[in-house]
Amino acid sequence: MFNLFGPRSYLGVDIGTASIKIAEIAKGEPKPRLINYGILESSGHLERVNNAIQTSSLKIVDKDVAELLKTIIKKSRFRTSDAIASIPSFSVFITLLEFPKMPKEEMVSAMTYQIKQYIPMPVTEVTFDWFVVGERQDNEGFFKEQILLVSVPNEVISKYKNIFKLAGLNLKSLEVESLSLIRSLVSGDPTTTIIVDIGARSTNIAIADQGALKYNQQTDFAGTVLTQALSSGLGINIKRAEELKKERGLLGTGDEFDLSTLMMPYLDAIINETRRTKESYEQKTGTKVERVILAGQGSKLLGIDKYFEKHLNLPTAIGDPLLRVKYSQELSPLVKELAPGFAVAIGLGIREFRDYKS
Numbered sequence: 001m002f003n004l005f006g007p008r009s010y011l012g013v014d015i016g017t018a019s020i021k022i023a024e025i026a027k028g029e030p031k032p033r034l035i036n037y038g039i040l041e042s043s044g045h046l047e048r049v050n051n052a053i054q055t056s057s058l059k060i061v062d063k064d065v066a067e068l069l070k071t072i073i074k075k076s077r078f079r080t081s082d083a084i085a086s087i088p089s090f091s092v093f094i095t096l097l098e099f100p101k102m103p104k105e106e107m108v109s110a111m112t113y114q115i116k117q118y119i120p121m122p123v124t125e126v127t128f129d130w131f132v133v134g135e136r137q138d139n140e141g142f143f144k145e146q147i148l149l150v151s152v153p154n155e156v157i158s159k160y161k162n163i164f165k166l167a168g169l170n171l172k173s174l175e176v177e178s179l180s181l182i183r184s185l186v187s188g189d190p191t192t193t194i195i196v197d198i199g200a201r202s203t204n205i206a207i208a209d210q211g212a213l214k215y216n217q218q219t220d221f222a223g224t225v226l227t228q229a230l231s232s233g234l235g236i237n238i239k240r241a242e243e244l245k246k247e248r249g250l251l252g253t254g255d256e257f258d259l260s261t262l263m264m265p266y267l268d269a270i271i272n273e274t275r276r277t278k279e280s281y282e283q284k285t286g287t288k289v290e291r292v293i294l295a296g297q298g299s300k301l302l303g304i305d306k307y308f309e310k311h312l313n314l315p316t317a318i319g320d321p322l323l324r325v326k327y328s329q330e331l332s333p334l335v336k337e338l339a340p341g342f343a344v345a346i347g348l349g350i351r352e353f354r355d356y357k358s
Helices: 060-076 106-118 154-166 178-186 223-234 239-246 255-285 304-312 330-348
Strands: 009-015 021-025 031-041 082-087 092-102 126-136 142-151 169-178 193-198 204-210 212-218 293-295 316-318
Touching: 009 178, 009 330, 021 060, 021 330, 031 330, 060 154, 082 316, 082 330, 092 126, 092 212, 106 126, 106 142, 106 154, 106 193, 126 154, 126 212, 126 293, 142 154, 142 169, 142 212, 169 178, 169 212, 178 204, 178 212, 178 293, 178 330, 193 239, 193 255, 204 255, 212 239, 212 255, 223 239, 239 255, 255 304, 255 330, 293 304, 304 316
Parallel strands: 009 082, 082 169, 193 293, 293 316
Antiparallel strands: 009 021, 021 031, 092 142, 126 142, 193 204, 204 212
């Protein structure tokens, strides 16, 4: 009858290539509440890719990651063990399909028949789901339903289940990180948006339209490549290069400007991939992308939003997942600094409270 420990909460767990971020979210009015968070970062990936927590080659050691989770759980003193975890986009297959509008029963039959040709693995080796994310009218006036097909190798799912079991967490569900990003950054906003999530080892590029995921792409150009460019160009060790990148970003002048130009060719590679993704989506759907939102630890590079805006000719902003939650003033100083990198974790945590008002 009485809940002596407050409203039920969930852990949004984002296991990246160089860090683990956890946001504990509880029900609140009018928004869910961020009641705790934890982060564990590794610098080993800067020098050796094998020291990354996980990579696009699916290198993820169950026991090692479980031990890292245990460490962050112990330090952060979360009050729940119920967890929702993200699967990185490089571990899944995401495809936007279009079919003539038809009754639901016929759509189920059509998807059952068509699905094999869109999954690059035997159907028995993946778990898949699909859902209607919108509709559009083509040039001939016919209405097409847009279907998002998501499939995950069973091997990946098994690894996550084992990791969370070893860590003593109750894994309630898994979700592709792009869906979590959209929930925390543009939920309820119909603006067609391209979200560029710049991590340590990879950058995920997702397009949201009417608040739903419509397109997804990934590139290996990311934050670590920028750091390595500074290290090589300046002849300094990798950790010092990482410090300079965080301190000066793209805003320097004189010698500092020369420092920023070392990163620009690699940053341009991310921008070019973003532009290709944008143009491909616009050509396929006839819908114009209206803005860019940057997320991830790489979005904290000073001046990066203006650089993207200049080269893509689109309004660009740093994503703020804190707009979707309430939190105490005690958390304010540190949370504001970390917010861009917590977009996935917060998106996972608010998943169970979808009826909140944004």
